[in-house]
Amino acid sequence: LSDVTARKGASVIVVGAGVTGLSAAWWLARSGVDVLVIDKGVVGWEASGRNGGGCTHHQSPLFAEEQRLWPMMDELLGYSTEFQPRRLRIALTDEQLETMKRGVDNTCAQGFPAEWLDAAQVREMSPLSGDNVGGAYFACGGHANPQRTVQAYAWAVRDLGGRILQNVAATGFTLAGGKVRAVETEAGHYACEQVVVAAGPQTGVLSAMLGAEVPIAPARAEMIVTEPLPLMPMGGIDGNGLYGRQTLRGNLAYGGGPHEWLPADGTGSEALKPSSPIARNIAKRLAELFPKAAHARVIRTWAGIIENTPDGRPVIDRLPSVDNATAATMSSVGFGLSPASGRAIAEIVIEGRCSFADLSTFRLSRFGNLAPGWRERKGWLPPERATPRVQAA
Amino acid sequence: MTRATEQDDALSRGFDPVSTNGKRLTPRERVELLVVGAGPAGCAAAIEAARLGLKVALVDEHPLDPALMGLEVPFHFGGRMTGAVRNRNSMTEGIVANDPTLGEAFDAGVDVRLGVAVWCLVAPRPGVSWVGQRAAGLSDGDDSWFCGFDAAILATGRRDVGVAFPGWSLPGVMGATAAYHLLRRYDALDGRTFLILGSGAEATALAGALRSAGRMVAAIVEAAHEAIDSAGCARLAASGVKILAGAMVRRALGRDGVEGASIVSLDDPQSETTIPCDTIVLATGAAPAIELFDIAGAVIVFRPEIGGHVPLVDADGRTTEPMLFGAGDCIGIRADPPDAAAAEGVRAARAAATALAAGSDATWTKPVIEAQPGEQAPSPRLLWARAARAVAEADTHVCQCEEVSLDDLLGVRPPRYLRRDQPAQRARDLASLANEGRINQDQVKRLTRAGMGLCQGRRCREQVGAALAEATGVALSAIPLPSYRAPVRPLPLAAFADESEQQEILEHWDTWFGIESQWIPFWEPLSAADEENGR
Numbered sequence: 001l002s003d004v005t006a007r008k009g010a011s012v013i014v015v016g017a018g019v020t021g022l023s024a025a026w027w028l029a030r031s032g033v034d035v036l037v038i039d040k041g042v043v044g045w046e047a048s049g050r051n052g053g054g055c056t057h058h059q060s061p062l063f064a065e066e067q068r069l070w071p072m073m074d075e076l077l078g079y080s081t082e083f084q085p086r087r088l089r090i091a092l093t094d095e096q097l098e099t100m101k102r103g104v105d106n107t108c109a110q111g112f113p114a115e116w117l118d119a120a121q122v123r124e125m126s127p128l129s130g131d132n133v134g135g136a137y138f139a140c141g142g143h144a145n146p147q148r149t150v151q152a153y154a155w156a157v158r159d160l161g162g163r164i165l166q167n168v169a170a171t172g173f174t175l176a177g178g179k180v181r182a183v184e185t186e187a188g189h190y191a192c193e194q195v196v197v198a199a200g201p202q203t204g205v206l207s208a209m210l211g212a213e214v215p216i217a218p219a220r221a222e223m224i225v226t227e228p229l230p231l232m233p234m235g236g237i238d239g240n241g242l243y244g245r246q247t248l249r250g251n252l253a254y255g256g257g258p259h260e261w262l263p264a265d266g267t268g269s270e271a272l273k274p275s276s277p278i279a280r281n282i283a284k285r286l287a288e289l290f291p292k293a294a295h296a297r298v299i300r301t302w303a304g305i306i307e308n309t310p311d312g313r314p315v316i317d318r319l320p321s322v323d324n325a326t327a328a329t330m331s332s333v334g335f336g337l338s339p340a341s342g343r344a345i346a347e348i349v350i351e352g353r354c355s356f357a358d359l360s361t362f363r364l365s366r367f368g369n370l371a372p373g374w375r376e377r378k379g380w381l382p383p384e385r386a387t388p389r390v391q392a393a
Numbered sequence: 394m395t396r397a398t399e400q401d402d403a404l405s406r407g408f409d410p411v412s413t414n415g416k417r418l419t420p421r422e423r424v425e426l427l428v429v430g431a432g433p434a435g436c437a438a439a440i441e442a443a444r445l446g447l448k449v450a451l452v453d454e455h456p457l458d459p460a461l462m463g464l465e466v467p468f469h470f471g472g473r474m475t476g477a478v479r480n481r482n483s484m485t486e487g488i489v490a491n492d493p494t495l496g497e498a499f500d501a502g503v504d505v506r507l508g509v510a511v512w513c514l515v516a517p518r519p520g521v522s523w524v525g526q527r528a529a530g531l532s533d534g535d536d537s538w539f540c541g542f543d544a545a546i547l548a549t550g551r552r553d554v555g556v557a558f559p560g561w562s563l564p565g566v567m568g569a570t571a572a573y574h575l576l577r578r579y580d581a582l583d584g585r586t587f588l589i590l591g592s593g594a595e596a597t598a599l600a601g602a603l604r605s606a607g608r609m610v611a612a613i614v615e616a617a618h619e620a621i622d623s624a625g626c627a628r629l630a631a632s633g634v635k636i637l638a639g640a641m642v643r644r645a646l647g648r649d650g651v652e653g654a655s656i657v658s659l660d661d662p663q664s665e666t667t668i669p670c671d672t673i674v675l676a677t678g679a680a681p682a683i684e685l686f687d688i689a690g691a692v693i694v695f696r697p698e699i700g701g702h703v704p705l706v707d708a709d710g711r712t713t714e715p716m717l718f719g720a721g722d723c724i725g726i727r728a729d730p731p732d733a734a735a736a737e738g739v740r741a742a743r744a745a746a747t748a749l750a751a752g753s754d755a756t757w758t759k760p761v762i763e764a765q766p767g768e769q770a771p772s773p774r775l776l777w778a779r780a781a782r783a784v785a786e787a788d789t790h791v792c793q794c795e796e797v798s799l800d801d802l803l804g805v806r807p808p809r810y811l812r813r814d815q816p817a818q819r820a821r822d823l824a825s826l827a828n829e830g831r832i833n834q835d836q837v838k839r840l841t842r843a844g845m846g847l848c849q850g851r852r853c854r855e856q857v858g859a860a861l862a863e864a865t866g867v868a869l870s871a872i873p874l875p876s877y878r879a880p881v882r883p884l885p886l887a888a889f890a891d892e893s894e895q896q897e898i899l900e901h902w903d904t905w906f907g908i909e910s911q912w913i914p915f916w917e918p919l920s921a922a923d924e925e926n927g928r
Binding site: 042045049058059061074077079080082102106109147148151156159166215219220221227228242243248256257258259260261263274275276277278279280281283284285286287293295296298299300301302303308310311312331332333361366367368370371374376377378379380382384387 | 406407408409411412413414415416418464513515518519520521522523524528530537539688690795807808810811812813815816817818821831833836839840842845846847849878879880883884885886887889890891892894898901902903904905906908909910911912913914915919926927
């Protein structure tokens with residue numbers, strides 16, 4: 001810790017060493033900016049390091065940049081991210097088929113290759129599969145290893161002279177003259193010219209300390225992983241209500257199903273990630289998706305905490321309440337888009353705007369008329385606070 | 394809040410059907426007291442609880458599914474079980490015949506279930522509030538289900554700890570707990586001539602048991618300069634067992650299985666002795682089997698003098714989790730007389746009966762952390778880590794499942810199927826990782842894959858921690874406990890899958906959050922929900 005704590009402060013301080021904050025710091029460091037990342041725990045320890053690893057987000061204005069950057073990331077970062085190209089999403093029912101076809105249309109509309117495969121073509125590409133009604137094949141996108149990628153960002157930040165302060169929680173901000181002057185932490189104050197709040201579920205609480213409301217609701221979701229199996233021709237295969245991938249080692253790592261909404265505070269605790277029975281429901285769907293893997297043993301399950309905005313879309317924007325703060329939440333879909341989101345954040349910090357994508361749908365001002373009680377109205381509440389479903393009268 | 398405003402409030406609220414709201418765990422069965430593990434502590438607990446009038450189920454995973462034994466779960470069997478373990482019926486009969494207290498438990502009215510493993514414990518708390526009750530995940534190998542309970546006593550015993558040396562992945566290298574179970578509970582230990590690594594009470598007791606069973610013990614090898622159980626070793630030496638202190642196995646010899654061991658003096662690397670043997674038993678110090686305590690959320694403390702990480706308990710075995718108790722080796726391995734574990738079981742059963750009669754979690758008095766003696770130096774685990782480092786070769790895998798060597802571990806290297814030659818990656822090592830924060834074994838695991846394999850880290854968890862401590866000079870106690878994850882027994886998807894899932898889950902399953910506007914492409918305007926979302 002010595003070299004980090006010896007020099008206090010930085011030109012830009014990023015609060016949150018998740019995949020979004022680390023990518024932003026990396027892009028800032030690439031631009032020659034003196035950057036410091038502060039995190040309450042270990043780099044990438046929360047949802048950034050425990051997600052499905054998908055890199056195919058055709059709904060996002062950052063899609064084109066996501067596609068441009070991922071094939072280069074190992075070289076750019078200097079470390080392996082385990083990135084593998086291509087995606088296949090398998091439908092077992094006609095209902096699943098309908099939602100997947102929309103993804104093919106949206107991908108093609110942006111000039112990226114995607115097509116619909118029939119059941120036999122699916123089985124050829126996905127030898128562990130059985131009966132199915134077809135699949136959406138993307139000759140773009142892909143998947144990477146979240147744990148490896150977050151560490152790659154962190155190391156790459158340091159290789160460029162950036163600093164990362166782990167196991168130190170940001171507790172507040174020193175404000176003066178309409179600007180953030182310092183980030184206050186358990187280990188003292190760190191002066192800065194600009195601050196980026198990319199703290200996942202804590203982004204709302206920290207932004208509130210800066211006088212702005214970033215509406216988010218945290219929730220818990222879980223995944224399971226099996227023992228390694230022989231590699232399929234491509235690893236980026238999911239569907240049947242699951243997201244996930246076959247890792248390069250051969251493990252099947254998949255998630256999906258009911259999330260549990262959490263209170264807005266205290267979301268950083270390992271105690272909120274206990275094992276739950278949902279793992280068995282995920283296992284059932286995984287055995288349906290890959291009937292030839294039904295013998296594979298489940299060796300671990302885990303959970304992560306992710307946040308969502310009211311419309312499920314990201315916020316990457318300057319906060320209106322102070323002159324020099326940027327907030328970023330990717331609304332539960334952050335890993336794959338991180339190469340692009342970090343670049344966008346860095347440009348917004350340096351230039352005030354993003355040069356390569358229209359991020360108007362990420363503006364905070366869209367929630368300008370949001371009335372208090374939005375979580376209650378949506379029912380995004382922990383079970384103990386949720387209304388029992390009204391019985392048909 | 395008045396009744397009227399309560400109603401208004403409820404009416405203004407929505408409902409998220411794809412969240413856990415509206416779901417509830419419906420266990421297949423329910424017991425008043427669940428006792429896990431039918432060793433001396435668990436049997437005594439179950440019998441006492443039944444005597445006190447509780448409805449008790451006693452579950453024990455033995456006889457094990459032979460497929461699991463082949464995966465070194467839950468002990469390090471090293472392929473030294475005879476073909477007899479494939480006949481589970483006769484194994485069940487043998488286990489009952491070898492243990493009269495199981496018969497007592499049957500007679501006392503305990504619902505005894507053999508061949509049933511517990512792979513998870515759940516209780517309602519933030520993140521999984523929806524489960525609504527305490528329950529255990531059970532499996533017989535072919536199926537899995539939940540069993541609700543009011544209170545539980547864990548008597549899950551101990552587990553083998555691995556020590557890597559060249560050739561330790563050969564069939565014939567096994568753990569002391571595995572050897573003891575195969576010998577005493579299964580009568581199915583395949584091995585004639587044994588070499589034992591370690592010289593503590595565990596090692597000498599095993600040597601005695603092996604000799605009584607007509608096996609030959611060729612040698613005891615100890616890394617410390619003197620035998621730990623000196624009296625026991627002196628007795629063994631008198632009957633012809635070689636006692637080699639200040640030594641380590643340099644290599645297990647053999648092609649398809651152990652045929653001998655090459656022993657090196659740690660003070661004189663040139664010296665070397667070859668000892669013929671067909672089995673090498675690792676008896677350097679077992680670990681309490683704490684997986685289920687950790688998964689249940691009980692506070693775990695580091696107590697090297699009783700085996701390492703153990704749940705924090707009071708004199709009655711009460712943990713920090715309401716209605717969860719522990720007894721026997723799983724709360725601390727002590728050189729007690731044999732009936733001490735049974736006495737712990739009885740105390741836990743009485744405390745559980747009292748807690749159940751009181752009927753409320755609110756009165757649960759959590760045990761508190763007492764001042765602990767400082768870490769003993771040198772810790773035996775560090776001593777063995779040092780010995781392992783002295784004999785390690787480039788292809789000696791600390792983690793056998795994922796083939797991670799000591800160099801890979803300390804170099805924080807990615808696995809071999811990834812690029813490892815990028816200059817930046819080559820410049821990284823454990824020290825550079827440690828420099829960024831505290832040593833975190835789970836972080837090292839994620840990068841190197843050490844402990845990520847099919848045996849669920851059973852053979853490498855402790856020695857990886859010791860290797861990290863030994864290499865960095867960080868105290869073992871300062872390395873946080875690497876997390877345990879359910880299922881704590883590796884179960885096939887087909888057995889693990891919930892085939893009778895709740896209608897609410899079936900009807901309202903979504904891949905992610907079910908937020909429609911999240912997936913509408915950015916160029917299409919949002920419509921219906923705009924107003925709700927504040928636009």
